[in-house]
Amino acid sequence: MSPQLVNEISIFVLSVFLGFEVISKVPTILHTPLMSGSNAIHGVILVGAMVIMASARGPLELSLGFVAVLLATVNMVGGYVVTDRMLEMFKSRGRHGPGQP
Amino acid sequence: MHLTPGVTLLFLLAGALFILGLHQLSSPKHARSGNLVAAAGALIAILATALILHHATINLILMAVAVVIGIPVGAVAARAVKMTAMPQMVATFNGVGGGAAALVAIIEMLMVPKGTSASLLLSISAVFAVVIGAVSFSGSGIAFAKLQELMRGTPITYRGQQPANGVVAAAIVVVGVLVVVPGIGLLGVWILLLLALALGVAFVLPIGGADMPVVISMLNAFTGLAVAGDGFVLGLPILIIGGTLVGASGTFLTMMMSNNMGRSLGNLLFGAFGKVLVGPEVAVAGQHSVRSGSAEDLGTLLAYSKRVIIVPGYGLAVAQAQHVVRELADALEKRGVAVDYAIHPVAGRMPGHMNVLLAEANVPYEQLKDMDEINDDFRSADVALVVGANDVVNPAARSSPGSPIFGMPILNADQAHNIVFLKRSMRPGFAGIDNELLYDPKTVMLFGDAKDSLTKLVAAVKVA
Numbered sequence: 001m002s003p004q005l006v007n008e009i010s011i012f013v014l015s016v017f018l019g020f021e022v023i024s025k026v027p028t029i030l031h032t033p034l035m036s037g038s039n040a041i042h043g044v045i046l047v048g049a050m051v052i053m054a055s056a057r058g059p060l061e062l063s064l065g066f067v068a069v070l071l072a073t074v075n076m077v078g079g080y081v082v083t084d085r086m087l088e089m090f091k092s093r094g095r096h097g098p099g100q101p
Numbered sequence: 102m103h104l105t106p107g108v109t110l111l112f113l114l115a116g117a118l119f120i121l122g123l124h125q126l127s128s129p130k131h132a133r134s135g136n137l138v139a140a141a142g143a144l145i146a147i148l149a150t151a152l153i154l155h156h157a158t159i160n161l162i163l164m165a166v167a168v169v170i171g172i173p174v175g176a177v178a179a180r181a182v183k184m185t186a187m188p189q190m191v192a193t194f195n196g197v198g199g200g201a202a203a204l205v206a207i208i209e210m211l212m213v214p215k216g217t218s219a220s221l222l223l224s225i226s227a228v229f230a231v232v233i234g235a236v237s238f239s240g241s242g243i244a245f246a247k248l249q250e251l252m253r254g255t256p257i258t259y260r261g262q263q264p265a266n267g268v269v270a271a272a273i274v275v276v277g278v279l280v281v282v283p284g285i286g287l288l289g290v291w292i293l294l295l296l297a298l299a300l301g302v303a304f305v306l307p308i309g310g311a312d313m314p315v316v317i318s319m320l321n322a323f324t325g326l327a328v329a330g331d332g333f334v335l336g337l338p339i340l341i342i343g344g345t346l347v348g349a350s351g352t353f354l355t356m357m358m359s360n361n362m363g364r365s366l367g368n369l370l371f372g373a374f375g376k377v378l379v380g381p382e383v384a385v386a387g388q389h390s391v392r393s394g395s396a397e398d399l400g401t402l403l404a405y406s407k408r409v410i411i412v413p414g415y416g417l418a419v420a421q422a423q424h425v426v427r428e429l430a431d432a433l434e435k436r437g438v439a440v441d442y443a444i445h446p447v448a449g450r451m452p453g454h455m456n457v458l459l460a461e462a463n464v465p466y467e468q469l470k471d472m473d474e475i476n477d478d479f480r481s482a483d484v485a486l487v488v489g490a491n492d493v494v495n496p497a498a499r500s501s502p503g504s505p506i507f508g509m510p511i512l513n514a515d516q517a518h519n520i521v522f523l524k525r526s527m528r529p530g531f532a533g534i535d536n537e538l539l540y541d542p543k544t545v546m547l548f549g550d551a552k553d554s555l556t557k558l559v560a561a562v563k564v565a
Contacts, residue, residue, distance in 0.1 A: 005222065006196045008333055011341050018120060019349025026127035028471070031358060031452035035206050035318050036191045037126040037136050038325070038351055038481075042198050044143055044343035045328045048170075048205045048335050052212075053164050054154045059207050062160065066167050068204035073171025074178075080140040080565035081179035082190055083126075087133040089184075089460040 033086045040079025046072035104153065109338075110356075111149035118142030123346055144340050168488035185418040188451045195324055196241030202327035203234030203294065209334050210280070210290050223334055224281040230330030230486055231290065232273055233296040237323040239301030244317050247310045254310025262307060263371075269300045304370075306411045309505065311492060312369050314451040315358045319366075322351025361446040362509050391527065394545040396554065400561020403429075406483035408439045410475065412514055413459065415449050416489015416525065420551035423462035426488060429555055430468070431520055432562045441468050443475045443485075443512050445493035476513050485517035489524070489551045495536045504534055520544040523554045526552040 026034055049072040053065030104112070119142045125135025154161060175194070182190045206227040245251045273296045280289040308316055325347025332340030350462070359366045403409055417426060430440040442464065448455035456469060472476075479485060487494055494514040497504040514520055520543050538544060547554050 001222075001399050003408075004336060005333075008336070008338060008341055011338050012264050012329065012333075012345055015342050015345035016349045019123075019351075020353050021345040022120060022124040022346075023127040023350045023353060024178060025355070026354070027129060028446045029453045029456045030127060030129060030132055031318075031354065031361075032187070032191075032314075032339065032457065033132055033455055034126050035134075035314075035321055035351070035354060035451075036187075036194075037132075037139060038123060038347045038354075039191055039195050039198070039321050040136070040143070040327045041123065041343050042202075042321070042328045043194075044115075044119070044146055044340060045198055045201045045324075045331060047146050048328070048331045048340050049201055049339055050147075050150050050154065050164060051329075051335055051337065052205050052208050054160050055212070056160055056208060057212075062163060064208050064211075065160070066163050068201045068208065069164050069167035070171045070174075071197040071204070072201035073168050074175040075201060076143055076175070076192050077172050078175030078179040078190075078194045079198075080136060080143070081176050082182065082187070082194065083136045084133065084140075085179060086187065086457055087136060089343040090108055091455045 033083055036083040036086060040076060040083055043072060043076025043079050046076050048072075049079065102201045104337075108149050108153055111145055111152075112337075112339040115142040115146035115149070116339055118145065119346055121342050123350060127161060146343075163342040165186030184461055185421075185449075186249070187454065187457070188314055188317065189245050191451075192248065192313075194203070195317060195321045196238050196245070198418070199234045199241065199324040199327060201234075202324060202331055203238060203297075205331045206230035206234065206327075206334055207290055207294065209331075211287065213545075221281065226330045226333035228277045228280055228293065230327045230334060231293055232277065233323050233330065234327035235294055235297035236304065237327060238321045239298040240305045240320050240323075241271050241301075241317065242436070243302055243305040244313050244320070247305075248313055254313075256309045257306040262303070266300065266303050269296055269303060272296050273300065286410075289404075303322045308370060311383045311447075312362070312364075314447070315355055315362070315366070315369055317451075318351060318355040318358055319370075321431075322348050322355060325349075325351055350415035358447075358452055361452060391539060392542075393548060394521075396557035397545060397561045399545060399547055400558050401565045402519060402521070403433060403438070403484055403558065404436055404562045404565035406433075406438055408478075408482045409433060409441075409484045409486055410479060410482045410514075410517065411440065412487040412490050412494060412512055412523040413442060413444070413448060413455055414483060414488060414490020414493060416491075416523075417551050418449055418455070418458050418489070420489065422488065422552040422555050423458050423464070424551055425555040425559065427459075427462045427464050429559045429562065432559050436562070441470050441475060441478070443472065443479075443514075444469050445472055445490070445512055446510075448490065448493055471514055472510060479513040479516040484519045485514040487514055487520065487522045487524075488555070490545055491524075491536055492534070494538055495534065496538055497534060497536070506534060512539065515541060518543070522546045522547060523551050525550060 024053040049068040056062045118138050122135045122139025125131035246252050276293045325344045328344030329341050359369050433440050444455050494512050498506045498509045498511045
């Protein structure tokens with residue numbers, strides 16, 4: 001097993017625990033925005049799509065890469081914008097934030 | 102992938118911002134900035150990636166074209182979508198992400214030179230990313246179709262469904278192993294893709310529309326894991342961090358959501374298989390008569406009440422009636438009537454969806470009451486005004502073990518002195534089950550579009 005792989009496995013395991021831990025207490029009211037926001041975070045697949053497309057050869061790989069980059073961009077951009085729009089609704093609440101009556 | 106130290110550090114920064122953003126997204130005060138922090142992380146990750154790309158220019162030009170098309174498509178769709186259609190939109194964005202994750206792994210497998218084989222763990226990761234990404238893609242597609250009402254929202258079941266799904270899943274494992282242990286080569290990759298797409302469809306078909314938010318949340322976690330798989334394949338830690346974070350937190354969120362509905366995740370996902378959903382109470386209910394009233398009478402009833410609790414549901418959202426409902430509440434308050442909104446955790450089509458919709462109409466936050474907060478107050482309420490909701494006030498959830506919503510916590514609207522239902526028709530709710538509360542002697546129906554009915558009620562309250 002290469003050192004790089006060992007590093008990657010470490011990152012993976014730690015991220016699992018982090019993922020559970022960082023959202024441990026989330027009020028119901030935020031479930032939808034949180035789902036949408038994390039949906040945007042996995043839009044980081046765009047990085048992978050760009051890297052793989054850069055080394056694509058031949059029309060098949062290139063066109064699959066094109067579609068991958070396009071879909072990943074839509075995921076990332078749309079995800080953040082739609083989440084922001086949802087959360088925007090909560091701002092005109094006076095001094096009370098949502099979740100604290 | 103060989104990364105320079107500078108780029109590695111930029112990716113680390115992006116990963117840290119993802120973690121911080123996700124954390125803030127779970128707190129009401131900082132949610133909006135949390136989303137922006139995560140977006141900043143994504144931007145940094147993309148810019149860092151641009152630094153390491155130094156390959157054939159035709160690839161880079163095509164890549165830029167894809168990005169330049171993708172940005173306005175995503176942004177415009179996200180801006181233009183109605184608040185009521187938000188769940189479908191999230192499903193769509195999740196699906197395309199899953200599709201991208203599957204494609205990335207497929208291209209990587211195509212690139213392995215003939216006769217050689219990638220390392221075992223990389224092959225397994227790639228197969229995993231293709232399968233999970235494709236399931237998420239097609240599953241999200243079905244979720245979208247159900248929510249958009251392009252297809253029946255109720256569970257779709259057929260004979261031998263569970264064994265058939267089992268066979269597809271087993272076939273995926275077999276083909277997956279064949280792809281990893283070289284033998285059938287690229288053909289196997291395409292078969293794997295088709296099987297996974299089929300499984301995604303078959304998996305979501307038997308799940309009812311009302312449970313779709315939980316399914317979307319789960320598919321969201323799936324996409325995260327597929328992205329993490331791609332991270333291993335490409336040797337990109339940022340994908341492992343981002344993908345795993347979403348996979349883990351998404352799993353946690355999915356469990357919280359199904360708990361909110363008083364259901365186990367297993368029951369929710371597989372509960373519809375082979376079940377016949379006609380309980381005895383439905384047959385009885387059919388023989389009762391329904392009382393319907395005029396807007397004038399009901400307006401008077403409301404105007405002379407002391408306490409009114411409004412139960413908003415998806416019907417209110419569909420009719421775009423959140424502004425009129427606020428007008429009605431204002432008119433009632435002017436007469437000294439105490440008005441509150443009882444928000445069921447899954448009101449609308451997603452948890453928190455109704456809060457978003459009412460906030461859009463500037464309903465004061467103090468009037469939005471959680472289920473636990475207000476459920477005891479129904480007893481002392483003169484009128485429970487149910488606007489376009491159904492399943493969340495269906496007493497069958499308490500009383501009839503055969504019902505698919507049995508065990509779901511509901512709002513105690515049936516305990517109010519009077520119950521007024523604004524409904525389009527006698528059609529059952531999203532879960533597709535009859536509601537005996539509609540036949541309760543205390544219940545009066547006002548049929549019609551929620552917005553029209555509310556407008557008439559406002560006028561009636563003003564002259565009462």
